[in-house]
Amino acid sequence: MTLNIQNHPCFNDSARHTFGRIHLPVAPKCNIQCNYCNRKFDCMNENRPGVSSKVLSPKQALYYLDNAIKLSPNISVVGIAGPGDPFANPEETMETLRLVREKYPDMLLCVATNGLDVLPYIEELAELKVSHVTLTINAIDPEIGQEIYAWVRYQKRMYRDRQAAELLLENQLAALQKLKRFGVTAKVNSIIIPGINDKHVVEVARQVASMGADILNALPYYNTTETVFENIPEPDPMMVREIQDEAGKLLPQMKHCARCRADAAGIIGEINSDEMMQKLAEASL
Numbered sequence: 585m586t587l588n589i590q591n592h593p594c595f596n597d598s599a600r601h602t603f604g605r606i607h608l609p610v611a612p613k614c615n616i617q618c619n620y621c622n623r624k625f626d627c628m629n630e631n632r633p634g635v636s637s638k639v640l641s642p643k644q645a646l647y648y649l650d651n652a653i654k655l656s657p658n659i660s661v662v663g664i665a666g667p668g669d670p671f672a673n674p675e676e677t678m679e680t681l682r683l684v685r686e687k688y689p690d691m692l693l694c695v696a697t698n699g700l701d702v703l704p705y706i707e708e709l710a711e712l713k714v715s716h717v718t719l720t721i722n723a724i725d726p727e728i729g730q731e732i733y734a735w736v737r738y739q740k741r742m743y744r745d746r747q748a749a750e751l752l753l754e755n756q757l758a759a760l761q762k763l764k765r766f767g768v769t770a771k772v773n774s775i776i777i778p779g780i781n782d783k784h785v786v787e788v789a790r791q792v793a794s795m796g797a798d799i800l801n802a803l804p805y806y807n808t809t810e811t812v813f814e815n816i817p818e819p820d821p822m823m824v825r826e827i828q829d830e831a832g833k834l835l836p837q838m839k840h841c842a843r844c845r846a847d848a849a850g851i852i853g854e855i856n857s858d859e860m861m862q863k864l865a866e867a868s869l
């Protein structure tokens with residue numbers, strides 16, 4: 585198999601029944617607090633909420649990958665998406681990407697992040713031929729952003745309220761522009777939270793489209809207990825469809841997102857096999 589971005593099952597609808605992806609759960613910490621997130625579980629920006637992954641060291645992750653490929657040779661993409669944020673754990677994330685690239689020169693590499701701390705790593709991501717990066721951008725107006733984020737921890741300082749939302753947004757948009765300068769495919773996730781940003785997601789689409797984002801995944805917020813948003817209902821499918829249709833006039837939409845968990849492995853939409861879970865458990869010993 586050669587490195588071919590058409591083989592990415594999350595970005596190419598026709599590849600998703602043929603090629604699989606694996607997430608390596610090497611990034612436990614997070615650098616922000618989203619009001620919809622309960623950190624007992626995986627990052628909700630990319631992953632299926634309500635499940636928690638084991639955490640592996642970079643070497644354990646490579647061992648797991650070796651075994652997973654034996655079980656599922658159609659894996660074409662290795663992603664890092666948590667269970668926290670990849671760049672709140674940059675040593676682990678970058679070391680894992682280096683190890684995988686060294687051993688599997690043809691593998692597609694992918695990361696999903698909230699975008700706060702990715703900026704200094706973009707050159708190396710491009711050098712490592714990380715072809716796809718997902719940024720979760722839920723607001724392009726700090727007035728709305730401050731409703732969504734409780735705090736942001738950046739360069740050892742805590743920020744709250746509007747300042748936190750401004751800082752996060754600034755870094756996200758700078759990252760998006762730099763990713764495009766380095767030729768990386770950029771997907772933007774925008775989580776639809778009724779009453780908070782549902783009327784705003786199309787504006788997010790407009791802004792990120794103008795900055796070169798390749799695809800938007802406008803996905804429904806998932807209600808979890810013990811969060812600030814625990815009383816906010818999930819958006820109904822009609823609301824999601826209307827937003828996706830409107831945003832679709834501005835840039836391509838991803839509509840088959842399966843909210844994969846941070847240790848997902850195999851074909852999208854299929855649950856991890858028992859054998860795969862066994863390999864994960866062995867790797868974490």
Ligand code: SF4
Nearest residue numbers: 614617618621627628
């Ligand atoms: Fe949770 Fe992910 Fe937000 Fe961090 S970025 S608070 S892990 S949803």
Ligand code: SF4
Nearest residue numbers: 594605663665694696
């Ligand atoms: Fe990349 Fe997200 Fe697909 Fe994982 S689910 S491989 S992070 S696009």
